[in-house]
Amino acid sequence: MTSPVDLLTDLVAIASPSYAEHEVAACLAGHMRRLGFAAHLDAAGNAVGVLDRGPGPSVLLLGHIDTVPGGPPLRVTADAVHGRGAVDAKGPMAALTCGAARATGFRGRLTVVGAVEEETPGSRGAMAVRDTLPRPDAVIVGEPSGWSDVVLGYKGKLDLRVSADCPGAHPSAPYPRAVELAVRAWAVLLDEIGADPADPASAHRSFADPAATLTLLRGDPEHAEAEMSVRTPPGFDVDACVAAVRTRVPAATVTVRGAVPACRVRxxxxxxxxxxxAIRAEGGEPGAKVKTATSDMNTLSEVWSVPMATYGPGDSRLDHTDDEHIRIDDFLRGVAVVERALTSLAL
Structure with missing residues (x-):
């Protein structure tokens, strides 16, 4: 019989950077079957498990099984599981799976999905779920919130690519070069969102303000490209922002690589x-937070207006770090919270 820690360690042991999740998806589906789910891999590569417990509401529990590349390998100590994905987001994924399996008092249909490609601009796994599965009555998204906290919302995201091509010319020619156009586009973007050009990262501390990151800049006088990511608050006008950058830097080509709006529930x-x-029943003091990052909650809430929140054990400050680890006692509390929440969920 699969134990929660067995599932967690098996998932973390398998390297699964985005676009290479097949092995870990197959592992998760196998564990789902041993836990009583009807499980399969869908056309997108997601691991999908279903528990049909009679008439009642349908609840979707969706986490992601891809990680950023690299990072520490699996290492298990007396009190923690270390390794890439232990927090983001194989810990939450394992907690959703095991909590759903243990929620035998729930009446209705539980669908648990281990989604691929969350760490990419396209979020293809969650997109496939929302496009192919019937709309559920409620959703829990698995991301690290800390075992005693619930995430109410996330900023949105706008990913841009800027490219510029200019003819070869002497350095003294009186027009901008390609790499200068790319830099100009970055400066214009910061101006349009009201960011401090001397400290653009400071806006990432605020949920209410847009914040931009320059993720790529390369080129020369003849060809250049840049990639920029904007974290957007509720109500941000993506179309107006993109139009303004295009208008103010007409010699460059500005392409939207992906965009998803912010989301927030009460x-x-x-x-x-x-x-x-459920957190209170497990002895915790429940907290609520909003995140300045983005998750699959954004992708699902863009189409499904249903009760929804994000939950998962793990300290999100350890995401993507060389010290990524999850405390085993917090992880097991997270499993218990999911079990209790599903059993008590009234829709």
Whole structure:
């Protein structure tokens, strides 16, 4: 029989950078079957497990099984599981899976999905889920919130690529070069979102303000390209921002690589209430937070207006770091919280 820690360590042991998730998806599906799910891999490569427990609401629990590249390998100590993905987001994924399997008091249909490519601009796994599965009655997204906290919302994201081509010319020719156009586009973007050009990263501390990151800049006088990522607050006008950059830097080509709006739910949301009550029952003081990053909650909420929140054990400050690890006691509390929340969820 699969134990929660067995599932977690088996997932973390398998390297699964984005676009290379097949082995870990097959592993998760195998564990799902041993836990009683009807499980398969869908056309996108997601691991999908279903528990049909009679008439009642349908709840989707979706985490992601891809990671950023590299990072520490699996190492298990007396009190923690170390390794890439232990926090982001194989810990939450294992907690959703095991919590759903243990929620035998839930009446309805539980669908658990280990989604691919969350760490990419396209979020292809979650996109496939929302495009192919029936709309559920409620959703829990698995991301590290800390075992006693619930995430109510995330900033959105706008990913841009800027490219410029200019004819060869003497350095004294009176027009901008390609690499200068790419730099100009970055400066214009910062101006349009109201960021401090001397410290653009400072806006990442605020949920209410847009914040931009220059993720790529390369080129020379004849050809250059840049990639920029904007974290957007609720109500941000993506179309106006893109149009302004194109208008102010007409000699460059500005392409939208991906865009998803911000999302936020209220504390009174039924999923938030169920998770908070379960945290309290496990001896915790439930907290609520919003994140300045983006998750598959953004992708799903863009189409499905249903009760929804994000939950998962793990300290998100350890995401993508060389010290990524999850405490085993926090992980097991997370499993118990998911079990209790599902059992008590009233829709």
């Amino acid at each position: 504390r009174a949301d039924p999923v938030v209430r169920a998770l908070s009550g």
